[in-house]
Amino acid sequence: MAQKQQDQELLQYESRIKVPYTWSVGEVGSRFLMELKENRKIWATRCPSCDMVFVPPKKTCTYCFSDIHEWVEVKDEGVLQTFTVVRYETPLIPGKPPYIIGIIMLDGADTGLVHLIAGVPHDKVKVGMRVKAVFEEKRKGHILDINHFKPI
Amino acid sequence: MNGVEDITIIGVGQTAIEREKPADTFADMAYEAVTKALDDAGMSIDDIDNIVTTSNDFWDGRTISSMAVNDAVGAGLGKNITTVEGDGTFSAFYGMCRILSGSYKNSLIVTHVKGSISDNIHITNGIFDPIYMRPIGLDSLNTAALQMRRYMAKYGISEEQCAKVSVKNHANALKNPYAQIKKTFTLEDVMDSRLIADPLKLLDCSPISDGAAAVIISGEESAKKHKNAVKVRGVGYCADAYFLGDRDLADANALDMAASRAYESAEIVDPLSEIDVAEVYDAFSYMELMWYEGLGFCAPGGGGKLIDRGVTEMDGKLPVNPSGGLLSGHPVITGGLIRLIEACLQVRGDAGDHQVKGVKTALAHGVNGACGQSHCVWIVGR
Amino acid sequence: MTNQGVDLLTINSGEAEQPFCYTVGLEGSKFLTEIRDNKRFVGIKCPKCGKVYVPPRKVCGPCFTEMTEWVPVKDEGYLHSYTILRFAFLDPETGKEKPVPYGYAFIRLDGADTDFQHYVEIKDEKKVKIGARVRAVFEEKRAGKITDVKHFVVID
Amino acid sequence: MAKEKTAIVATGQTHHRSSRLDVNGIELIHEAVTRCLEDGELTIDDIDAVVIGNMDHFEGINYVDTWSIDGSGAFMKPIIKVTTGGTTGSTVGHCGYHLVASGMFDKVLAIGWEKNSESDTTAAITTAFDPIWDRLVFAGAISGLAVEAMAYMVKYGATEKDAARVAVRDRKHATNNPYAQLRKEVSIEDVMNSPMLSDPIKLLDVCPRTDGACAVVFASEQYAEKICDRPAWIHGISAKHPYNYLGDYDWEDRLPSMQMASKELYAKAGIKEPLKEIDVMELYLPYSCAGLSWIEALGLCGPGQAPKLLWDGVTDMGGELPINPSGGVIATNCIGATALLRISEAAVQVMGRGGKRQVPDVNTALASGFGGCFWSDVTLLKSTKPK
Incomplete structure (x- = not known):
């Protein structure tokens, strides 16, 4: 695109940053994702000091900074705390708009899990509705091994 | 907190906020803001003994984004320089500490961004953790929508109440020569604007912008008598938990903490009565209501009623964002520093057509991270 | 349950990239359009210290002075310093490796007081030395980019 | 103060x-x-x-x-x-x-x-440079350093072997540091025989990732x-980041930003003869030749005299001014941490907590940082409180 100022054509340089990344999940996160993959189960970690149960799991408590070693299983269903129906297109989403993103408080957990919501008309989604995880048939140890959460 | 009573802000400068500045590099924008701030302070670059630049490598598309502006802000003269990555209110805090530490007398704080050169969705997706949140496609828009819904659900706030913020701030922007969007919008305009991510509509969102800003902070005794000197009375900043599910998005606990620290230093007990004008980080309309609560202008959940009662209108008890706020122009990184500049102009009586009468004490607010995770609050006054 | 013996996973960004459309600015545009349209180098001169900058920019850093005076700079100069790159790395713009070896040089163009960074041809490595005279070779098709200069060649 | x-x-x-x-x-x-x-x-x-x-x-x-x-x-x-x-x-x-x-x-x-x-790492570092002027023709961080080494060697007559002496020292020191990444000694021959990356820099001349x-x-x-019973008190800092473009840099002048920074620091801390008055240095030396020209910039010796200082063992453990007892950057380079590690290691020396890498009786330590467009930061720590 070229514009002019003081009779000088103004150039722009179209470019991109394409540095490839390979992020470490770490032991704690790997255990969580492998449980999704192998057993379709959602595991959390529990803080020994303040008893908070974290999903996704933490190695350290956000609130009291204690080291966490204890694992607890939480249910694959819970309560929708908030949601949005996304109307714009982005290459970063698996799927086409409109689609729904929500935060779910799973039964047994004390922190919300951000995930996709589907299997419900957009005007029927409500804060407070119960939802359940729908697992992918082919799983690879990834947060999207849960395809989405659907209303019960 | 102690010691801020020795600190004054003696020069401010900002570029016009525009959708795109095709003739200006980062350095050109920074140079314009710096020279304006120096002029405003009646100083030359020789009077500056240290510099804090402020930029973000993701927004600028460049690792070490500060490298683009060093010459244009005076580092080529061999001055001690550093760089904060985050909102300008945070770098101003560091600039102030560099004086309080006894190391320097006058700090030049500079911020810049060019939202026009990249894609907001890609840049803000990068805020989110790549293991659990980035694959869900989170960005600044859809997470704001999650927060807005949560806030509305918890406290019974209506979409109309949020929309009123947009109407108010856009009306205020008509009188600000630096604002990007200068257009009158009615409540219906906002409510009928295109859905971005329910319940967030186009006119609930701030635009994409280019801009730079600079302030000069002084610790010199003589600066207190400077014609443009504005006293710093208190500053506080604080961060909340990172994962969106780790906090109740409806509550601005970190802002509450940051504000408490600033108020303690400024000896403010009843902010609604003691503060004359506030410039807050209204990246989205609903946020302004949440920030009223975090800043203690009302109780949690009271933001909707405050806007209904007109308390924060230009002629209200505590006008908020007389400049038009970020909803009328949002150069990220620079956004908070412009709030601080506007607060200083209000205290000086130099805000022109959007001047609030009789301002003695003003508040400025900046934010880092998604959904207002980290806040910085400044109190300035005569 | 414990973490013992768990497979350590990684997450890959795959083909993800961030698009940018960088602003060249007034001075940079003048420089690049001169090369594109006229195969000519221009520099910008500081009114205070007299230094001629290539590539041009608005502010002379050491003087903190705005510059507006354009001066011609030759497409010849000497190698101020250089290296020959022999290991390949990913180009962040393409995500692919550039072929090696190639010469990477800082060239002091006649009439300029700063170095111009570019490739130097290394067909005859013996001739590539600090102080060697070099000349720009321009691309036939030019697009207003720094790569409108193909590389520099040693001329003596 | x-x-x-x-x-x-x-x-x-x-x-x-x-x-x-x-x-x-x-x-x-x-x-x-x-x-x-x-x-x-x-x-x-x-x-x-x-x-x-x-x-x-x-x-x-x-x-x-x-x-x-x-x-x-x-x-x-x-x-x-x-x-x-x-x-x-x-x-x-x-x-x-x-x-x-x-x-x-x-x-x-x-x-x-x-x-x-x-x-x-190299792709990511390349994004640090100007997208219009530098990035398209840039050859990675190592090449930038190679250009500097070439200019220094040609002007002052230093050799690749002199540079290798720096790598040998730092890698030897790293064997004493339980935290270091590369903890195996290398010889001058090892360095000289390692693959050429970017003339005159070879694989064992540079830091790892x-x-x-x-x-x-x-x-x-x-x-x-x-x-802490023996805190490391900060006696001065300086940060000089004077360039935007690599082309503005004066290749033969031995890191001018370091000369500016150290001069300012020494003036603040009242240091007149750094070689004598400072007990240990932790320097951000990302490649071997930096251990020659940059210590000249720090005022440890005159222009072109660094190789002699190195070969005389002055900067080895047991020498008059040991440099990088930790093994330095050539043994470990987690980039955002690297310059803080220099400050941390300097503090460890002042505190006397260095274990096998401890230099005896450290009262004054200097740490440096390097980065950006040939920028330098310095920090001076002492066992005594500032006045």
Whole structure:
């Protein structure tokens, strides 16, 4: 695109940053994702000091900074705390708009899990509705091994 | 907190906020803001003994984004320089500490961004953790929508109440020569604007912008008598938990903490009565209501009623964002520093057509991270 | 349950990239359009210290002075310093490796007081030395980019 | 002088490795923070504010200050991110110093980290340079350094062998440091025979890529001696970042930014003969030749005299002024942490906590940072309180 100022054509340089990344999940996160993959189960970690149960799991408590070693299983269903129906297109989403993103408080957990919501008309989604995880048939140890959460 | 009573802000400068500045590099924008701030302070670059630049490598598309502006802000003269990555209110805090530490007398704080050169969705997706949140496609828009819904659900706030913020701030922007969007919008305009991510509509969102800003902070005794000197009375900043599910998005606990620290230093007990004008980080309309609560202008959940009662209108008890706020122009990184500049102009009586009468004490607010995770609050006054 | 013996996973960004459309600015545009349209180098001169900058920019850093005076700079100069790159790395713009070896040089163009960074041809490595005279070779098709200069060649 | 006298009272670092798949970035940071708190017998509740830094495009994480909360312990605390490229670590350290010296906070945790295994390091570094002027024809960080080495060697007659002597020293020192990544000695022949990367720099002349983190606690006078029996007091800092473009740099002039920074620092701290008055240096030397020209910039000897100093053993352990007892950057380079590690290691020497890498009787230590466009930061630490 070229514009002019003081009779000088103004150039722009179209470019991109394409540095490839390979992020470490770490032991704690790997255990969580492998449980999704192998057993379709959602595991959390529990803080020994303040008893908070974290999903996704933490190695350290956000609130009291204690080291966490204890694992607890939480249910694959819970309560929708908030949601949005996304109307714009982005290459970063698996799927086409409109689609729904929500935060779910799973039964047994004390922190919300951000995930996709589907299997419900957009005007029927409500804060407070119960939802359940729908697992992918082919799983690879990834947060999207849960395809989405659907209303019960 | 102690010691801020020795600190004054003696020069401010900002570029016009525009959708795109095709003739200006980062350095050109920074140079314009710096020279304006120096002029405003009646100083030359020789009077500056240290510099804090402020930029973000993701927004600028460049690792070490500060490298683009060093010459244009005076580092080529061999001055001690550093760089904060985050909102300008945070770098101003560091600039102030560099004086309080006894190391320097006058700090030049500079911020810049060019939202026009990249894609907001890609840049803000990068805020989110790549293991659990980035694959869900989170960005600044859809997470704001999650927060807005949560806030509305918890406290019974209506979409109309949020929309009123947009109407108010856009009306205020008509009188600000630096604002990007200068257009009158009615409540219906906002409510009928295109859905971005329910319940967030186009006119609930701030635009994409280019801009730079600079302030000069002084610790010199003589600066207190400077014609443009504005006293710093208190500053506080604080961060909340990172994962969106780790906090109740409806509550601005970190802002509450940051504000408490600033108020303690400024000896403010009843902010609604003691503060004359506030410039807050209204990246989205609903946020302004949440920030009223975090800043203690009302109780949690009271933001909707405050806007209904007109308390924060230009002629209200505590006008908020007389400049038009970020909803009328949002150069990220620079956004908070412009709030601080506007607060200083209000205290000086130099805000022109959007001047609030009789301002003695003003508040400025900046934010880092998604959904207002980290806040910085400044109190300035005569 | 414990973490013992768990497979350590990684997450890959795959083909993800961030698009940018960088602003060249007034001075940079003048420089690049001169090369594109006229195969000519221009520099910008500081009114205070007299230094001629290539590539041009608005502010002379050491003087903190705005510059507006354009001066011609030759497409010849000497190698101020250089290296020959022999290991390949990913180009962040393409995500692919550039072929090696190639010469990477800082060239002091006649009439300029700063170095111009570019490739130097290394067909005859013996001739590539600090102080060697070099000349720009321009691309036939030019697009207003720094790569409108193909590389520099040693001329003596 | 400073309003509040400020000292480093605790340090912590990870065991540095080329890759740490067992932890994500947040957990890596947490390791260094935990070790640092343990070193000072502190808990996170003792910390008033946090400073953190790295380079965004190495991990592809935007807003690391807010992202890192679980690792840094900054939940409901003030946290700020500072970053200046290679000098990020010293920038972090200097920020920690100013925040305490200002009187605004009593105990500040400063963190530098990098997980270089998560991206292609050279591709990521290349994004540090100007997209219009530098990036399209840029040849990676090593080539930039090679250009400098070439100019220095041609002008002053130093040789590749002289440079190799620096790598041999640092790698030998690293064998004493349990945290270092490369802990195997190399010989002059090993260095000379290693593959040429970018003339005249060979594989064993340069730093590795590292996953690692470093954390340091700065404390005010009121707390410093309660936390640490021999705190490392900050006596001066300087940060000079005078260039935007590599083409503006004067290749033969032996790191002018370091000359400016050290001159200012010595004036502040009253140092006249650095070689005699300073007991140990931890320098950010990302490649071997820097260990020649940059110590000239630091005023340890005249132009072109560094090779003699090296071969005479002056900078070895047991020499008059040991440089990099930790093994330095050639043994470990987690970039955002690297310059903070220099400050941390200098503090460790002053505190007398260096174990096998301890230099006897350290009263004065200097740390440097290098990065960006040939920028330099310096920090001076002493066992005695500033006046």
